[in-house]
Amino acid sequence: MSDTREKILLTALRLFACDGYEAVSVSAIAGMLGMTKGALYRHYKSKREIFDRIVERMVQLDNERARKHDVPEETFDQSPLAYRSATLDNIKSFTLSQFRFWTEDDFGRDFRKMVTLEQYRNPEIADWQQKVLADGPVSYMEDLFREMMAQGVLKSSNPRLLALDFYAPFYLLISMSDAPSNGENAMDLLTAHIENFIERNTVTRK
Amino acid sequence: MSDTREKILLTALRLFACDGYEAVSVSAIAGMLGMTKGALYRHYKSKREIFDRIVERMVQLDNERARKHDVPEETFDQSPLAYRSATLDNIKSFTLSQFRFWTEDDFGRDFRKMVTLEQYRNPEIADWQQKVLADGPVSYMEDLFREMMAQGVLKSSNPRLLALDFYAPFYLLISMSDAPSNGENAMDLLTAHIENFIERNTVTRK
DNA sequence: ATGATAAGTAAACACTCGTTTACTGTAGTG
DNA sequence: CACTACAGTAAACGAGTGTTTACTTATCAT
Numbered sequence: 001m002s003d004t005r006e007k008i009l010l011t012a013l014r015l016f017a018c019d020g021y022e023a024v025s026v027s028a029i030a031g032m033l034g035m036t037k038g039a040l041y042r043h044y045k046s047k048r049e050i051f052d053r054i055v056e057r058m059v060q061l062d063n064e065r066a067r068k069h070d071v072p073e074e075t076f077d078q079s080p081l082a083y084r085s086a087t088l089d090n091i092k093s094f095t096l097s098q099f100r101f102w103t104e105d106d107f108g109r110d111f112r113k114m115v116t117l118e119q120y121r122n123p124e125i126a127d128w129q130q131k132v133l134a135d136g137p138v139s140y141m142e143d144l145f146r147e148m149m150a151q152g153v154l155k156s157s158n159p160r161l162l163a164l165d166f167y168a169p170f171y172l173l174i175s176m177s178d179a180p181s182n183g184e185n186a187m188d189l190l191t192a193h194i195e196n197f198i199e200r201n202t203v204t205r206k
Numbered sequence: 207m208s209d210t211r212e213k214i215l216l217t218a219l220r221l222f223a224c225d226g227y228e229a230v231s232v233s234a235i236a237g238m239l240g241m242t243k244g245a246l247y248r249h250y251k252s253k254r255e256i257f258d259r260i261v262e263r264m265v266q267l268d269n270e271r272a273r274k275h276d277v278p279e280e281t282f283d284q285s286p287l288a289y290r291s292a293t294l295d296n297i298k299s300f301t302l303s304q305f306r307f308w309t310e311d312d313f314g315r316d317f318r319k320m321v322t323l324e325q326y327r328n329p330e331i332a333d334w335q336q337k338v339l340a341d342g343p344v345s346y347m348e349d350l351f352r353e354m355m356a357q358g359v360l361k362s363s364n365p366r367l368l369a370l371d372f373y374a375p376f377y378l379l380i381s382m383s384d385a386p387s388n389g390e391n392a393m394d395l396l397t398a399h400i401e402n403f404i405e406r407n408t409v410t411r412k
Numbered sequence: 413a414t415g416a417t418a419a420g421t422a423a424a425c426a427c428t429c430g431t432t433t434a435c436t437g438t439a440g441t442g
Numbered sequence: 443c444a445c446t447a448c449a450g451t452a453a454a455c456g457a458g459t460g461t462t463t464a465c466t467t468a469t470c471a472t
Binding site: 017018019020022023113116117119120121126130134135138158160161164165167168169171172173175176178179189192193196 | 319
């Protein structure tokens with residue numbers, strides 16, 4: 001069955017996430033699954049193919065999550081008040097969900113770590129890292145905040161700076177959660193940051 | 207002369223910063239310097255020793271910079287007003303100087319990248335990364351902000367959350383500066399962030 | 413039962429790894 | 443000049459790399 005194929009992919013990802021692609025040997029992957037490396041080549045035609053299938057899986061997963069969590073169009077037609085609270089709640093829950101994925105979900109966490117280790121020698125990976133984890137989210141939030149300022153939901157200010165203020169703690173807390181010691185209160189800190197951010201930047205209603 | 211020894215160290219660091227320690231071969235280091243790997247062993251007794259000397263150098267450099275940029279004690283005796291502006295100016299210039307070091311200085315930038323690539327398999331490196339680049343600066347700023355709140359320089363709020371708000375953009379902009387495309391305006395964005403932060407959180411003087 | 417198909421092992425392949433050894437210049441000193 | 447110390451080369455070492463090959467099982471439909 002193709003269950004072995006899946007186990008190989010996940011085991012390889014776990015090792016790639018810790019040591020990097022080059023430092024992980026085919027023998028190590030096979031050995032961790034209790035088989036010889038010859039058997040592994042029945043399921044993948046090369047070590048590189050495992051890596052490519054992992055990336056392919058993440059791209060697919062990312063598209064699904066983007067389609068699922070995209071801002072629903074119907075909220076635009078609602079009243080400004082409902083739109084405000086709905087959008088802010090959406091942003092908060094979406095952000096926390098994303099954080100959980102990159103820090104607690106096995107595939108998300110391992111893939112993010114692997115990307116971290118491969119970013120400087122693989123241009124495709126570098127692009128992905130910027131698009132999904134660094135510059136991309138900032139630009140996305142910038143556009144969203146600019147729109148919300150125009151609608152009078154957020155106080156007027158520099159939308160790019162505001163996006164940086166909102167997203168940067170998300171990014172730093174991910175890195176801090178990689179240290180085994182202080183990985184527990186990261187979610188609480190992020191939640192407090194988001195609520196603090198909303199309270200400080202929302203137009204006070206009458 | 208020991209000039210060759212220095213060239214080996216810097217060349218190895220450059221390669222480690224791109225590909226990671228394991229993925230860089232001794233032949234590659236020697237080849238980049240136009241010599242054979244046998245000659246390299248006249249200057250270092252092993253590949254690992256080069257790595258250790260690099261870390262040793264950074265520890266020493268870091269101690270020097272810490273000693274140099276530490277908050278001068280005399281400012282504590284000055285008037286609250288002078289203390290405030292002096293401290294805030296110090297924080298701003300210190301932060302910008304640090305940012306330049308990690309993004310523009312060859313040794314600082316390469317070492318930071320190498321640390322990024324080795325953090326998940328080297329506990330010593332992981333500790334360093336947290337202490338110098340992630341959790342450490344946040345805790346440091348937290349203590350500083352708590353003190354400044356007690357002295358009435360900053361508005362009262364959660365000092366840890368405030369430290370996160372201040373430092374996280376610094377951390378994210380470093381990552382963004384690694385992408386070759388958008389590495390130019392990072393300093394400007396960081397400057398704007400700091401000025402914005404100071405303006406928003408300083409107690410308005412009469 | 414028989415043949416086919418898939419999944420596994422063990423060994424070999426050519427190559428590279430980090431490291432060591434034997435040898436070659438070459439500069440400086442008595 | 444002879445001697446020493448150093449910096450370099452070329453080659454070999456054993457171990458490990460990704461990959462291929464020949465061979466062994468076990469499952470399963472006809």
